[in-house]
Amino acid sequence: xxxxxxxxxxxxxxxxxxxxxxxxxxxxxxxxxxxxxxxxxxxxxxxxxxxxxxxxxxxxxxxxxxxxxxxxxxxxxxxxxxxxxxxxxxxxxxxxxxxxxxxxxxxxxxxxxxxxxxxxxxxxxxxxxxxxxxxxxxxxxxxxxxxxxxxxxxxxxxxxxxxxxxxxxxxxxxxxxxxxxxxxxxxxxxxxxxxxxxxxxxxxxxxxxxxxxxxxxxxxxxxxxxxxxxxxxxxxxxxxxxxxxxxxxxxxxxxxxxxx
Amino acid sequence: xxxxxxxxxxxxxxxxxxxxxxxxxxxxxxxxxxxxxxxxxxxxxxxxxxxxxxxxxxxxxxxxxxxxxxxxxxxxxxxxxxxxxxxxxxxxxxxxxxxxxxxxxxxxxxxxxxxxxxxxxxxxxxxxxxxxxxxxxxxxxxxxxxxxxxxxxxxxxxxxxxxxxxxxxxxxxxxxxxxxxxxxxxxxxxxxxxxxxxxxxxxxxxxxxxxxxxxxxxxxxxxxxxxxxxxxxxxxxxxxxxxxxxxxxxxxxxxxxxxx
Numbered sequence: 001x002x003x004x005x006x007x008x009x010x011x012x013x014x015x016x017x018x019x020x021x022x023x024x025x026x027x028x029x030x031x032x033x034x035x036x037x038x039x040x041x042x043x044x045x046x047x048x049x050x051x052x053x054x055x056x057x058x059x060x061x062x063x064x065x066x067x068x069x070x071x072x073x074x075x076x077x078x079x080x081x082x083x084x085x086x087x088x089x090x091x092x093x094x095x096x097x098x099x100x101x102x103x104x105x106x107x108x109x110x111x112x113x114x115x116x117x118x119x120x121x122x123x124x125x126x127x128x129x130x131x132x133x134x135x136x137x138x139x140x141x142x143x144x145x146x147x148x149x150x151x152x153x154x155x156x157x158x159x160x161x162x163x164x165x166x167x168x169x170x171x172x173x174x175x176x177x178x179x180x181x182x183x184x185x186x187x188x189x190x191x192x193x194x195x196x197x198x199x200x201x202x203x204x205x206x207x208x209x210x211x212x213x214x215x216x217x218x219x220x221x222x223x224x225x226x227x228x229x230x231x232x233x234x235x236x237x238x239x240x241x242x243x244x245x246x247x248x249x250x251x252x253x254x255x256x257x258x259x260x
Numbered sequence: 261x262x263x264x265x266x267x268x269x270x271x272x273x274x275x276x277x278x279x280x281x282x283x284x285x286x287x288x289x290x291x292x293x294x295x296x297x298x299x300x301x302x303x304x305x306x307x308x309x310x311x312x313x314x315x316x317x318x319x320x321x322x323x324x325x326x327x328x329x330x331x332x333x334x335x336x337x338x339x340x341x342x343x344x345x346x347x348x349x350x351x352x353x354x355x356x357x358x359x360x361x362x363x364x365x366x367x368x369x370x371x372x373x374x375x376x377x378x379x380x381x382x383x384x385x386x387x388x389x390x391x392x393x394x395x396x397x398x399x400x401x402x403x404x405x406x407x408x409x410x411x412x413x414x415x416x417x418x419x420x421x422x423x424x425x426x427x428x429x430x431x432x433x434x435x436x437x438x439x440x441x442x443x444x445x446x447x448x449x450x451x452x453x454x455x456x457x458x459x460x461x462x463x464x465x466x467x468x469x470x471x472x473x474x475x476x477x478x479x480x481x482x483x484x485x486x487x488x489x490x491x492x493x494x495x496x497x498x499x500x501x502x503x504x505x506x507x508x509x510x511x512x513x514x515x516x517x518x519x520x
Contacts, residue, residue: 045305045306045307046306047369048369050302050303051302053465053466055466083453084466109307109335117368149517182512184506194339194344196344205313206313233509235502237500237502239502240445241444241494241496245495248418249442249495252410252493254440255410257406
C-alpha cells in the first residue's frame with residue numbers, strides 16, 4: 001500500500017514534546033511533513049496573520065531536518081503548508097499533540113483544533129489530538145500511538161465534507177485506557193475571573209484567571225468520557241446556524257426602520 | 261420602560277467609525293457601556309490573552325468619556341467587561357460595526373463575531389453587526405440604525421441558550437435596502453494563496469493573499485441575501501458535533517493499540 005502523506009502542525013510550537021512524539025510515531029508508517037509555529041500559540045483560536053509577513057525556516061532536531069518553523073499561528077501554518085510549502089498535497093492533516101485537553105465548546109479558543117479546521121476547510125481529512133494534562137513532562141507516547149492508530153483509519157472513515165475529528169487522550173498509563181469512545185461535546189465553560197493587581201509603578205492591570213465548570217452530561221460527552229479514561233473522538237462540523245430557532249424568528253423580517 | 265444596559269465592543273478598535281456610529285445610535289435609546297480593543301484586531305478569531313496582562317484605559321471622544329480601551333482582543337474585552345468593568349450586568353452585548361462582511365464559515369476568523377460569542381457564553385443575549393464594505397469612509401449610519409432596531413427587539417426574541425445573532429448590512433443607501441432576512445450561512449471559503457517575496461536583505465517571506473470563492477446557495481443564505489441588498493440575521497450556535505456522522509463511526513470504538 002502507498003504510504004500516506006501526513007501534514008503535522010500544532011499550537012505548542014515546533015520544539016514541543018507533543019509534536020515530537022506524534023511525528024516520531026507517524027514516521028513509522030507514513031511520510032510526514034511538519035509545519036508548525038516557532039513558539040507557543042495557545043489560546044490563539046482561529047487567528048490568521050494578514051497584516052504582517054510570515055517566515056518559514058528549516059528546523060532541525062536530533063541532527064535531522066524535522067520540519068518548517070513558521071512565525072505564525074496554527075491556521076497560518078496549515079494554510080501556508082498546503083498552498084506553498086508541501087511538495088505533495090497531504091492526504092491527512094494532524095494537529096497536536098496538545099498539552100492539555102481540548103473539550104467542550106472551549107475548543108473555540110484552541111489553536112490545535114484550528115489547525116485541523118484549516119485542513120478540513122482545504123478539503124483534507126483532518127484530526128486534532130490533545131493530551132488531558134498540562135504538565136510539560138507528561139508522557140506523550142500513548143497519545144501518539146492512538147493518534148497514529150486513528151490516522152491510519154482515516155482513509156476508510158468517509159469523513160464528510162466540512163467535518164473533522166477532535167481527539168482527546170487521557171493522561172494515564174496505556175493499560176488504564178478503557179478504549180475509544182465517539183462523543184459529542186459537553187457544555188462546560190470557564191467561569192471568568194480577572195485578577196486585578198498593580199504593577200511596580202502602581203498602575204492597575206488585569207490578568208485572566210477563572211475556573212473550568214464541568215457541565216453534567218452522559219457518557220457520550222467528551223469531558224465525561226475523558227474523565228472515565230476513554231480516548232474521545234468528536235466529529236466536529238461548523239454547521240453553526242441554529243436552524244430550529246431560525247424558523248421561529250421569521251417575524252423579524254417584518255421590521256422596518258422608523259422615520260427618525 | 262426601563263432602559264436596556266448594552267455592552268458594546270468591536271474588533272476594529274475603539275477609535276473606529278463603526279463603533280462610534282453604533283454607540284451614537286444606541287445611546288438614543290439605551291445605557292451604553294463601551295469596552296473595546298485599543299487597536300485593530302481583525303482576523304484574531306476567538307483569541308484570548310492569557311500569558312500577558314491586560315490594561316484598561318478611559319478613552320475620550322468629543323470631550324466625553326466614550327468607553328474603556330483595552331490592550332487585548334474582542335474576546336478579552338467582553339470577558340473583562342462582564343466580569344470586572346461593568347457596574348451593572350449588561351442586558352445585551354453588541355459587537356461592531358465591523359468594516360467588511362462576516363458571512364459564511366469565515367466568521368470563524370472574525371474578531372467581531374467572537375465578541376458576540378463571548379457575550380453568549382456568559383449567558384447574555386448577543387449580536388454581531390458588520391457592514392458589507394471594507395472602505396474606511398463607508399457610511400455607517402444605516403447599519404447603526406438597523407443594529408439599534410434589532411437590539412431593541414432582542415428582549416422579545418427568546419434567543420435560546422447557546423445562540424446569538426450575526427447581522428450583516430448591505431453598504432447601500434437606506435432606500436435600496438430591501439428588508440431583513442433570517443438566514444443560514446453560505447459555504448463560501450477563501451482560496452488560499454501566499455505571495456512569496458524577498459525582503460530588502462534578499463530573505464524570503466510569505467504574505468497571505470487569496471480569493472473569496474462564493475458558494476451557490478438559495479436566497480436564505482447570508483452571502484446570497486446580502487448581495488441582494490437584504491440585512492441578514494443568522495442565529496448562530498456552536499452545537500458543532502456532527503451527530504449524524506457520529507452514529508456512523510461507532511465502529512472505531514473497537515480499535516485497539518497493537519503490541520508494538
